[in-house]
Structure formats: structure tokens, C-alpha cells
Amino acid sequence: MIVQKAEIVKEGTTECLVFKKKISKKGPGSKDNEPFYNPSMESNRDLSIVVNQWFVNNCKKHACLLDGLGASGIRGIRLANEIDGDFAVTINDWNEQAFSLIKKNLELNKLENVIDSNKNLNVLLLENKYHYIDIDPFGSPARFVDSAIRSIYNNGIIACTATDTAPLCGIYPNVCWRRYGARSFHSYVMHEIGLRILLGFICREAAKYDKGIEPIVSYSADYYFRVYVKIRNGKDYANESMENFSVISPKESFIFSDNNEHDIGPLWLGKLHNKTAIKEIRTLLFKKELNTKNSLWKLLSLFEEEANAPSFFYITDDFASSLKMATPKLKKIFEKLTSRGYEVFRTHFSPTGFKTNAYLDEIKKVFKENMI
Numbered sequence: 001m002i003v004q005k006a007e008i009v010k011e012g013t014t015e016c017l018v019f020k021k022k023i024s025k026k027g028p029g030s031k032d033n034e035p036f037y038n039p040s041m042e043s044n045r046d047l048s049i050v051v052n053q054w055f056v057n058n059c060k061k062h063a064c065l066l067d068g069l070g071a072s073g074i075r076g077i078r079l080a081n082e083i084d085g086d087f088a089v090t091i092n093d094w095n096e097q098a099f100s101l102i103k104k105n106l107e108l109n110k111l112e113n114v115i116d117s118n119k120n121l122n123v124l125l126l127e128n129k130y131h132y133i134d135i136d137p138f139g140s141p142a143r144f145v146d147s148a149i150r151s152i153y154n155n156g157i158i159a160c161t162a163t164d165t166a167p168l169c170g171i172y173p174n175v176c177w178r179r180y181g182a183r184s185f186h187s188y189v190m191h192e193i194g195l196r197i198l199l200g201f202i203c204r205e206a207a208k209y210d211k212g213i214e215p216i217v218s219y220s221a222d223y224y225f226r227v228y229v230k231i232r233n234g235k236d237y238a239n240e241s242m243e244n245f246s247v248i249s250p251k252e253s254f255i256f257s258d259n260n261e262h263d264i265g266p267l268w269l270g271k272l273h274n275k276t277a278i279k280e281i282r283t284l285l286f287k288k289e290l291n292t293k294n295s296l297w298k299l300l301s302l303f304e305e306e307a308n309a310p311s312f313f314y315i316t317d318d319f320a321s322s323l324k325m326a327t328p329k330l331k332k333i334f335e336k337l338t339s340r341g342y343e344v345f346r347t348h349f350s351p352t353g354f355k356t357n358a359y360l361d362e363i364k365k366v367f368k369e370n371m372i
């Protein structure tokens, strides 16, 4: 049993009571049943404010938003407090302590556009429909995705956090295989593979119900993955999405050739972001009071740049060392490849990474020119 005093924190313009520290690891709460506040997720929550503002602005009807795994409720409380428009938020958590904290936070913030709920998220999703569903668990969101896809309205958004990066990044490939039905791959490109496995899983789950997916924003941060995926009803959308669902043979590319014999995936090989949406979301940042505004601005500009980039990337240092040469400046690589008519993009996965449509031989040539 967790015996703990709640403390007030402020994120954005919202004050919330939260449980800050873990006192006991024992008791009925397994890790998944503990309503603790994680300060390092502030930027994750800040981004959900602007994405939801964009979504509500574009939703032509009253929007039903769900914070499905609320803990203190800070995410949902912030949505209710910090975004404008015609919407209501449901905040749910099956844990009794979490539920009573959510209720206290509703009183503290004097919110009226919020419904509290104390159910198993899967049950709630089978009983109700929503336009936006946020799934922010400890670990994997996999066990909630099927019911979220059934529950979401056409053109609604499912947002998922996955903190089970070790399975998704190939450290525990068997766990990934069980959970997501995909083979992960531990390598420098593991974060992009992990993110794409998560998207591929959502794509596959949606297709069962003749629904397709369109990733709006997808990213890898310190120790988690986060995706915002639009769900579109219709078998044509499902078929179109499934064209992006495939395995990769390690023989296909230099990027995967490092001691790997097995196919990787299946995973999502389509776009990670919607460029137009990201531009609009980025402009909304100016209108909000957010502590992580500056870092989000930079992150969103990287997403915007890589939105139309090919899948996977090279890292300058690794590429140079495979050619047994010193590392050239990223700027030079961009100039050289662009001057030869290729597209080159920065990527949020690595500060020294780049994505390009140039063939491997061309990249090697460019590296070998004297560019230091």
C-alpha cells in the first residue's frame, strides 16, 4: 500500500496535486498500479497540450477527449485547463488512490468540463467512444490498442507512450516478439526501428477493423516513444496503410547489415509525421505558456524537416569510421549531397544523423572527398 502525501506542482498554467516519491514498492500496486508523478514527462505533456489545441481547433464538433491512464490526472486536468474550444475531458484511472487524487485536482482547478472515471481502461473504451484517446502507461501500451481502435471516432487521434524501449530496441527481442509480433534489432538505428514497430503494431490492429492510420507526430525521446496517430475508417484506408506494413531484410541495406541474419519487423515504413499538421502545431506553441516551449520548438522543427524524409538514417561518425576516415562536418555532407541533386534531411533520432535518398556509393564518394 502506498502511504503518501500529495504535493502541488505547476506545469503550464495548471497547479496539480501529485504523489512525488515512491515510499513502498510492495503492496497491491505492481508498477502498473502506482499513480506517481514523473517530472521528466513534462515536455511530453506540454506537447499533448498543443497537439490537442490543434485537434480541437480542427474538429468540427464537440470533441470528447480521454486521458485513459490518469494517475494524478495532471495530463487531463491540463487539457481541460489550458486548451480553448468546444470539448470535454474524461480522466480515468482504476487505482483508488489515483481516482481520489483526480477528484481533488478537479476541485482544486474548479473544472466543469471534466468527467472522472474509475474503471479498467479497456472496459471504459468498450463502453464509450472518443475523438482523442491518450494511453500513457508504465511500459507498453500494447494491451490497450485494440480497444482504443474500436472506441475512436473516425478521424480521431490515438496518442500512445511506450516506455518499454528495451524490447522495442532489440535488447529483449523475445519480449518484443510476444508483445508486438515483431523482431526488433539492437543497433544504432534501434530507436527508429522501435518507433516503427509501435506504429506498425497500431496499423495492424487498426486494419482488423477496416481502419487505416496516419501518423501526425511520432518520436523517440530519452527513454520512451510517443506517437499521435489519426485513425481513418474504411477498407481503402486500411489497405493503403497496410502497404506500409512490412519486414525489412538486413540484406536490403548497409544500415542493417551489422551481424543480423533475421528479417526486422514487421514495422511501419510510411511517414512518421504529417508536415502540414506539424507546421500548424508549431505556431500554436507561441500562444501557450509552457516550460518546455523552447525545446519543443526545436524538436518540432526537426520533425517538420524529417516528415518527408526516407526511412532510416546514417550517422556521420559511424559512416566515416566504416570508411576508416575522420568524420566530416554534417554541414559539408548536406552541401555536397544537395549539390549533386539529392535530398538530405536532419533527423531527431541523432544530432549527427542524416537521411537521404542518395545511393550508398554516392554517399561514400561524398565522404571520401576532402571535406574536413
Ligand SMILES: C[S@@+](CC[C@H](N)C(=O)[O-])C[C@H]1O[C@@H](n2cnc3c(N)ncnc32)[C@H](O)[C@@H]1O
Pocket (backbone or CB within 6 Å): 032, 033, 034, 035, 036, 037, 038, 041, 045, 068, 069, 070, 071, 072, 073, 074, 075, 092, 093, 094, 095, 098, 119, 120, 121, 122, 136, 137, 138
Ligand atoms: C504512467 S501512469 C500515468 C501517468 C499520467 N498519464 C501522467 O502524465 O502523469 C499509469 C497509470 O495507469 C493506471 N492503470 C494501469 N492499468 C490500468 C488499467 N487497465 N485501467 C485503468 N488504469 C490503469 C495506473 O494506476 C497508473 O496510475
